[in-house]
Amino acid sequence: DGIKVGQGPGSICSTRRETGIGMPQVTAIHDCVKALSKDFSHIPVCADGGIVNHGDIPIAFASGAHSVMMGRMFAGTKEAPGETYKHSDGSVWKIYRGMGSREALNENSASRERYGASGAIFLPEGVTSHVAFQGPVEKVLIPCVLALRKSMRYVKAPNIKYLREKTAMRRITTAGLRESHPHDVQLA
Structure with a gap:
């Protein structure tokens, strides 16, 4: 506990x-x-x-x-969840999103329950972002x-x-x- x-x-x-x-x-x-x-x-x-x-x-x-x-x-590390992609300048980035982000609330019932998001209209309490890839x-x-x-x-x-x-x-x-x-x- x-x-x-x-x-x-x-x-x-x-x-x-x-x-x-x-x-x-x-x-x-x-x-x-x-x-x-x-x-x-x-x-x-x-x-x-x-x-x-x-x-x-x-x-x-x-x-x-x-x-x-x-x-x-830890969000930019190899072990962290999130898609990795290459930017036009050659740098590598990872998508990092919070449990309260619109994307997580749309995809995850546990996030919807935690943040009281029911129905088609809800208020996200987080964002989706991008962080530099950091390796291991x-x-x-x-x-x-x-x-x-x-x-x-x-x-x-x-x-x-x-x-x-x-x-x-x-x-x-x-x-x-x-x-x-x-x-x-x-x-x-």
Whole structure:
């Protein structure tokens, strides 16, 4: 058993825009873990969505998550579902669609049931997109693991449990976010 947390943070999700429901993923994880802490701390929390960069993985753990789901990060891999096609410029892409996309709702009864889509008229809560083909999943997974290890080393976390329970979190300003990325240079 466990709780999957995330209403709209995924890259192909439009739930927040379409329904006005959801909150930032770090806040959602923190609030759920806090709500479970007294009587239900044994129930694991999975961060479903919002993992955009490698550094988002340790942030999800530090927010209290026991695990993360990373759809978009793996969507372009050989092992992920979706058709692969070659663009006119020679680059290879994969189709990536959400369970709440119009296409999935038209084809899949489980998606229709999950999103309350009955009849001919329904409101999609996801999109169909295209992501660059990335090859085998190892090419994506290894940098994720290395980033998590480095992050844990920076905060002296010997394991993920420590990272979850002992890491101090701070809000970041817009200026702080800007300086967190390469800036004021022309990237080669």
